[in-house]
Amino acid sequence: MAWLIAICVAISISVSLALVPLVRAGARRLGIVDHPDSERKLHAQPVALGGGLAIYGAVFVAFVATILVDRAVFGLGGDSAGLLGYVSHPLYILFGAAGALLFVGLIDDAWVLRGRQKLLLQCLILIALVGGGTLIKQINVLGFDIALGTLAFPITVIWLLLAVNALNLIDGADGMATTAGCVISAGLGIVSIFNGSSLSAVIAFALAASLLAFLVFNRPPASIYLGDAGSMTIGLFVGVLAVWSSVKESTILASAPVAILAIPLFDSTAAILRRWLTGRSLYTTDRAHLHHLLQERLGPVRMLFVVAGLCITTTSLAVMSVVFNQPWLAVLGVIMVTAALIGTRSFGYAEVRLLMGRAIHFARSFATHPSNADTASHDRRVSLQGVERWDTIWEPLVQFAKGNRFARIKIDLNLAWLHEGYHAHWQSVRFPERPVQLQFSIPLFIDRYARGAMRVPIGRLEVIAEASDPDIHDRISDLSEYLRNLSAEIERMVHRLESAKKQIGPPQSRPADPPAAKSTSEIPIISANPVAVSETIY
Numbered sequence: 001m002a003w004l005i006a007i008c009v010a011i012s013i014s015v016s017l018a019l020v021p022l023v024r025a026g027a028r029r030l031g032i033v034d035h036p037d038s039e040r041k042l043h044a045q046p047v048a049l050g051g052g053l054a055i056y057g058a059v060f061v062a063f064v065a066t067i068l069v070d071r072a073v074f075g076l077g078g079d080s081a082g083l084l085g086y087v088s089h090p091l092y093i094l095f096g097a098a099g100a101l102l103f104v105g106l107i108d109d110a111w112v113l114r115g116r117q118k119l120l121l122q123c124l125i126l127i128a129l130v131g132g133g134t135l136i137k138q139i140n141v142l143g144f145d146i147a148l149g150t151l152a153f154p155i156t157v158i159w160l161l162l163a164v165n166a167l168n169l170i171d172g173a174d175g176m177a178t179t180a181g182c183v184i185s186a187g188l189g190i191v192s193i194f195n196g197s198s199l200s201a202v203i204a205f206a207l208a209a210s211l212l213a214f215l216v217f218n219r220p221p222a223s224i225y226l227g228d229a230g231s232m233t234i235g236l237f238v239g240v241l242a243v244w245s246s247v248k249e250s251t252i253l254a255s256a257p258v259a260i261l262a263i264p265l266f267d268s269t270a271a272i273l274r275r276w277l278t279g280r281s282l283y284t285t286d287r288a289h290l291h292h293l294l295q296e297r298l299g300p301v302r303m304l305f306v307v308a309g310l311c312i313t314t315t316s317l318a319v320m321s322v323v324f325n326q327p328w329l330a331v332l333g334v335i336m337v338t339a340a341l342i343g344t345r346s347f348g349y350a351e352v353r354l355l356m357g358r359a360i361h362f363a364r365s366f367a368t369h370p371s372n373a374d375t376a377s378h379d380r381r382v383s384l385q386g387v388e389r390w391d392t393i394w395e396p397l398v399q400f401a402k403g404n405r406f407a408r409i410k411i412d413l414n415l416a417w418l419h420e421g422y423h424a425h426w427q428s429v430r431f432p433e434r435p436v437q438l439q440f441s442i443p444l445f446i447d448r449y450a451r452g453a454m455r456v457p458i459g460r461l462e463v464i465a466e467a468s469d470p471d472i473h474d475r476i477s478d479l480s481e482y483l484r485n486l487s488a489e490i491e492r493m494v495h496r497l498e499s500a501k502k503q504i505g506p507p508q509s510r511p512a513d514p515p516a517a518k519s520t521s522e523i524p525i526i527s528a529n530p531v532a533v534s535e536t537i538y
Contacts, residue, residue, distance in 0.1 A: 001083055001198065005189075007069055008202050009209040012062035016213035019054035024217065024224040026050070032110045034225055047222055049109040051214060052230025056102050058210035059203065059237070060095060066202050084198045091199060093132035094240055098233050100125045101164070105229030115283030122232070126160045134240055140254040142327045156243075159253065163239025164232050166264035169271055171231035173291040174220040175304050180263055180311050181234045182211040187260040187315035188238060192245040194322050200244040207237050220300035235264075259318040259330035263290070263311050266338055270351045274384065277354040278412045278423045279462070287416040288385045290347045296419045297346070310337050350384045354423065357382065361427075368429050376429040377402070384421030388497055393489060394424045400482055404475040406465045407431050413444070413459035413490075418497055422459075431464075438467035442483065446491040458490070 027033060027048035034047045070082035104121045107113060113121075136156045139146045148155055171177035189204030211234070217224050226234070242257035258265075267290045275282050286292075294303040317333030320326070342348040357380035368376050381394060390413060401409040408427040413420070442461045448454045463479065465472060 001193065001201075004066055004070055004083065005193075005201065005205050008062050008066040008206050011065050012058045012206040012209035013213045015061045016054055016058035016210040017216070019057050020051065020214055020217050020224060023050055023054045024048045027224070030110075032106075032227075034109075034227070048224045049227035050106060050229055051218065051224045051226040052102055052105055052228075052233045055207070055210045055214060055226070055230050056098060056233055058213070059206045062206035062209070063095075063203055066206070084202065087199065088133075090133040093129055094134070094203075094237075097125050097129040097132075098236050101236050102229050102233045105227060105232045109227040109229055118228075122161060122164060123157065126157050126164070126236075129160065129236075129240070130156045134243060136243055136253045138253075140246070140327075142255060142331065159243075160236065160239045162265065162268065163242065163261065164235035166261065166268040167235030167238065168228060168231040169268045170264045170289065170291060171226055171228075172287075172289055173295050173303065174222040174300055175215055175218050176291040176307060177226055177231050177234065178211050178215045178218045179304050179308050181238065182208050182215065183308060183311035183315055184238050184260050184264075185211065185234075185241070187319055188241045188245050188257060190319050191256055191260070191322050192241070194319075195245060197245050200241055203237065204241050204245070207234065207241075219304070255327050256318040256321050256330045259321070259334050260315045262314040262334045262337060263307070266290075266341075266348070270348050273351050273355065277351070277358060278384075279410065279460075280412065280414070284414070285416070286414050286421065287419055288350070288421055290341070292419065293347050293385065310341075313337055350382055350421075353382045357425075365429065377426060378429070379424075379426045381422070381424035384423055386415075386418065386420035386422075388420050388422070388493065390420075390422040390424075393486060393493075394422075397482075397486065398426045400479075401426060401463075404465075404478060405469065406463055406475075407437070408462070408464040410462040411444075411459065415458050415494065418494070418501060420497065432466040432468075436466055436468045438465045438472060439463070444487060444490065446487065446494055448494075458494070 027050045032049045034049055036046070067082075067084060067087065070084045074082040101122070104113075104118065104125070108118055130153060134156065135152050136148065136159060137152050138148055139155075167177055167181060170180060185204045185208035189201045189208060192198070192201035192204055214226075218226070238261065242261060243253055245257050246254040271286075271289060272282060274280075274286075274288065275284055280286075291303060291307065294306055298306065314330075314333040314337050317336075318330040321329035338348065340346075342352055361378045361380065364378060379398060381391065383390065394411060397409060397411065406428075408425075408431070410425045411422070413422040415421070440463055442463070443457055444459045444461060445455045446458055448456050461483070465475070469475075
């Protein structure tokens with residue numbers, strides 16, 4: 001078996017190294033490139049997309065070649081199946097589904113699909129895959145099996161959706177998804193061998209080897225990206241392999257394979273939680289993912305080493321849990337990594353604060369005495385990313401809301417190109433009933449570069465008031481005038497922050513851990529009512 005794995009790895013690396021330059025040249029010629037936009041995509045030059053085509057080709061060729069070698073060398077003596085066994089029907093469906101998802105990703109890379117369109121196509125492909133025999137019939141948690149029964153089909157589809165989009169979401173920095181995918185695939189390959197899933201091991205090691213070769217071109221500064229075609233295809237492979245690697249039959253989803261996927265799953269869960277708790281669309285893009293925060297602090301190269309270390313930690317303990325039959329080791333690895341990221345405020349800390357703030361708000365709503373309901377209120381604020389003093393615009397806004405008897409006011413700022421994010425929510429305990437609520441949401445914009453040259457959305461302000469109030473229209477007029485001044489002040493803060501960022505330089509040219517005070521002390525804040533700075537992530 002070891003010789004077959006070595007042959008598989010050698011073929012996959014060779015094919016990947018040969019295909020990537022061809023795919024890169026073709027993508028550049030066809031114009032399938034990722035253009036910088038100065039807001040979220042901050043690379044200097046257009047970068048070729050479609051790297052997933054090379055990955056899929058390398059995995060397919062390596063898998064077929066390994067099967068042929070196995071049949072030729074070990075299939076003699078009457079057993080035509082060799083050491084790897086027969087290629088079952090679900091394997092054909094897996095490569096077909098991966099090819100279909102690759103095609104969807106290539107369309108998205110070339111013409112950009114809407115989020116809901118891409119999700120619909122993902123669901124259709126995954127439903128066909130699950131209908132073809134890849135079904136999670138039970139879940140194994142710390143040695144205890146939980147039968148899913150009629151829930152098996154939808155839970156399998158949901159699991160594969162999570163895996164596909166988890167790898168897609170972390171593909172936001174040079175080498176990020178490639179590094180994580182390589183470690184994850186290698187871990188799944190080892191688990192597959194120990195559980196007797198030989199063909200799953202071949203696919204896993206072929207995927208890991210192709211990604212290792214792709215990293216030669218994808219490491220910072222990258223000359224080609226995986227694109228959605230690559231990240232979604234890798235996600236599909238690892239999602240299916242996480243099921244197949246548990247046992248010979250695709251019936252159980254165990255804790256060890258899931259733990260191997262801990263880093264991308266943690267990042268995607270945090271992203272969904274962050275967007276839900278701030279009221280953003282689930283399709284909203286930002287620069288608050290794990291790789292964005294680490295890259296801003298450490299630079300692109302050291303970020304990759306940290307990500308690799310995190311993935312190796314969870315993967316190693318997950319593999320040990322299989323080798324020594326101690327499922328708790330896989331759980332320990334996940335707890336250690338997530339606790340380290342949250343405890344050091346490297347990632348996940350803002351999401352925990354958002355969640356705790358929502359829980360505390362909910363609990364206090366039951367504890368407030370009716371006699372205090374007219375004057376009591378809840379005020380929570382979280383710096384999602386960055387070090388800017390956004391409280392200096394929030395506090396006067398809250399005072400304005402109180403003075404004008406608004407019931408709720410909420411602001412959400414997302415300045416991706418500056419790595420700044422802020423969310424704040426104020427609400428009176430005495431809240432008007434829905435039939436008499438006046439609700440409106442106001443997008444916030446600033447002018448970038450030159451006055452009026454580029455209008456950039458930076459967030460949203462939401463207000464709720466009691467519509468039956470006789471002077472509500474006058475107070476709305478006052479709010480419009482207030483927002484005019486607020487937008488101007490935000491714009492001044494952003495321009496000063498941009499100037500400070502230019503002076504400090506990009507992450508790779510500045511110290512690994514710049515003092516937080518340096519970023520804020522050089523930025524004078526204009527506010528008629530300055531207040532103390534609330535706790536931030538860094």
